[in-house]
Amino acid sequence: MSVPAERKRYLVVGPRPSKPHEWLSMSRYTAGIVSVLEPVADVETLRASHWNPPVLARRIPGRYRGYTPLPRRWPGRLDLVHFTDPYVAVHARRFAAPTVATIHDLIVLDFTPFWPPRQTYLRSIAFQSLRALRHLDALVAPSGHTRARAIQETGFPADRVFVVPVLVPDHFAPPPDPAREERTILSVGTAASYKNLPVLLHALSDPALAGSRLIRVGAAFPPELKQLAARLGISDRIDHRGHVPEDQLLALMHTSTVLAQPSLTEGFGMPAAEAMACGLPVVASNGGALPEVVGPAGRVVPFRRLGPGPADLDDARDLAHALAAVIEDPALQRQMSASGVAEAVRFRAPAVRDRLLGAYSAAAAR
DSSP states (O other): OOOOOOOEEEEEEEEOOOSTTTTHHHHHHHHHHHHHHTTTEEEEEEEEOSSOOOHHHHTSTTTSTTOOOOOSSOOSOOSEEEESSHHHHTTGGGOSSOEEEEOOOOHHHHHOOSOSHHHHHHHHHHHHHHHHGGGOSEEEESSHHHHHHHHHHHOOOGGGEEEOOOOOOTTSOOOSSOOOOTTEEEEEEOOOGGGOHHHHHHHHTSGGGTTOEEEEEESOOOHHHHHHHHHHTOGGGEEEEESOOHHHHHHHHHHOSEEEEOOSOOSSOHHHHHHHHTTOOEEEESOTTHHHHHGGGSEEEOOSOOSSSSOOHHHHHHHHHHHHHHHTOHHHHHHHHHHHHHHGGGGSHHHHHHHHHHHHHHHHHO
């Protein structure tokens, strides 16, 4: 009679938020990793900071309340430790088990200036985190684009860097009775410069999108984007929803006409993957990993400019025409919806679990 194999014990370490909406996408990513692993292993979770705060810092009211500092050496048996961001992978040497980290993108190196001081600090943290990766046994990247950049920037051996897509949970699925609003464009994410929101605003002002409305989910527009919208005469066509609970985001993906993602770069492009899973057509730029994520299911607009700088008005025109082509063609919407749902199988738990466990096996073999 065969003896059942003992379940593996994994520790998943994610960044610890100190403000509302800080590390929100990272929290969702960490929860996704845990949900993928729980059917096949025993999983513990831990929230950590880049710095292991000393006693004095932990006494600052509210800042580190409830924070348990990491010991010099982690006690107990673990089969593997997965750091869900390089920011916390600096603690890898505290663990005797094999270690893996997810490197989501290199955007901080490409789009964060050296000045003002806070930006310089963020870049220094990023470089420290990247240097710490040399102590790990394997890296996980959400896309082939990010994998190539990670190898280039860190010098990590290519045979130990694995592509594992981000999980799209099962509840991101098409509605049973689709009832989409006409001419509504959904935009989801931060207002960081790499999201290329000026191009989206210029596109909305194009005659091809006359009568269309933009539904904006995520960080509020900074003053310069508000001023641009006012100058273009489109402020009254933008519906700012701010940060919304997941059920409201899901509802918007069920009722909008199309998702626009004109980013200059993306390490993965979670809104595009979630929209596809919901049957929402996607129009995206060719920035970073977006062509990989969208695949043949969406419309990829080749942009002329994919680096820092002013909005390219030719890119805005092309984006507007691509969005209009989808908005004005219900048959095309249905075809893109079906294709998106089929393509999103790549981001579901079974596919993600197989790739993740493959990376873990390679790390453990070292």
